[in-house]
Amino acid sequence: MPELPEVETVRRTLIEVIQHETIERVSVLYPNIIHMDQHEFTNLVVGQTIRDLKRKGKYLIFILDKHAMIIHLRMEGKFFLKRNEPILKHEHIIFTFRSGLELRYHDVRKFGTIHLVPLNDYLDTYPISELALEPKDLSVNQFYQSLRNRSITIKQALLDQRIVSGLGNIYVDETLFISKIHPTRKACDINDEEANTILKAATNVLDKAVLLGGTTIRSYTSSLGVHGRFQNELLVHMKQGEPCPRCQTPIIKIRVGGRGTYVCPECQT
DNA sequence: AACGAAACCTGCGCGC
DNA sequence: TGCGCGCAGGTTTCGT
Known part of the structure; x- marks a missing residue:
């Protein structure tokens, strides 16, 4: 699902549902998606609330209280919202919110990436720092x-x-x-x-x-x-x-x- | 610097 | 039906 319009569509749909949700638990079923020690990632993210959801190029940016969680869907990354359903084969990361709602990252080819960076300068931190402007903004x-x-x-x-x-x-x-x-x-x-x-x-x-x-x-x-x-x-x-x-x-x-x-x-x- | 190929993975459709 | 191959909306890395 990966180019700008598909990512933007995901962003617009997702923000309506997950804004203000607080992460209570994270299950990492396939750690390689996360470019950081999975336990460190989980410890940092739990307790933070999703304040906003932004996008730069093909990256989705979850604005949390102290961090920006930056996700690239690569070829086949998708999100599903569920609660209390059996975990499917290709669901690799499950964020459970206080409300009981679950945000599930699904990726058949496991190419997707998640980076967690400090909120204050995420634009100047890899990977967002590498991005050029989008066509509409580029002179x-x-x-x-x-x-x-x-x-x-x-x-x-x-x-x-x-x-x-x-x-x-x-x-x-x-x-x-x-x-x-x-x-x-x-x-x-x-x-x-x-x-x-x-x-x-x-x-x-x-x-x-x-x-x-x-x-x-x-x-x-x-x-x-x-x-x-x-x-x-x-x-x-x-x-x-x-x-x-x-x-x-x-x-x-x-x-x-x-x-x-x-x-x-x-x-x- | 640039090119191709391989790597990361899995599944699908095709020809045999 | 099964097998092997090529292909897939992306990006990085490695060798020439």
Whole structure:
């Protein structure tokens, strides 16, 4: 579930339910998710109240009394809210609140990460400190400058969260299609006008996807708040063999930087 | 610096 | 039905 719109959808849904809940107990069933000694983590977190839930790029940030709990869902992380139900195979961390409600972190591939950092400077602490701004906040000049000396492809640059944050494989493909730019173009060959086009396209795509609750492909069990509808709006992603919405040329699938990439070979140049 | 591959994991769909 | 392979919305690490 991982790109910005899906994470934002989770954030909006979750905050309504868990704000003001106090953590009474934590069960860590798979410790590797937590980038800290699990007992230290549990000791620090128990007794703290969830004051707010924020997001930066693809990270969810639980604002507690003294700490920020920073969670990355990676490929398949999800949250479920339950009480007194049997624990499922892929539920790895269970936060039990004083109210009896349980927040369960579910992750089939166990790729997700949890960092606990002091609240006062979490923005300047790893991992949030590594993040670039999101497309809507990034200036064209700043973006252009970070591309101009790079020989990587523009797709790889857009996936690099230190250059621009929030985009993943789906929304990069969509952004580059809208921008009529081929994903294998060198980042340093993108001029400032094209950089502007890309940023605007990315902003629009992400905004629209957030409005529609994100994208749900490969029908996983609908997790909390993730019944997205943006998959109906996809122009190229997963559309291989189908006609390009602009020029009718069949969309092809290629590999760029190791990632499956959908592109119109005719109108993206 | 950059590229690919491997690593972290599991499950699914495909061809045979 | 079973097996092996490739693939998956992400990121880090390691070797060339």
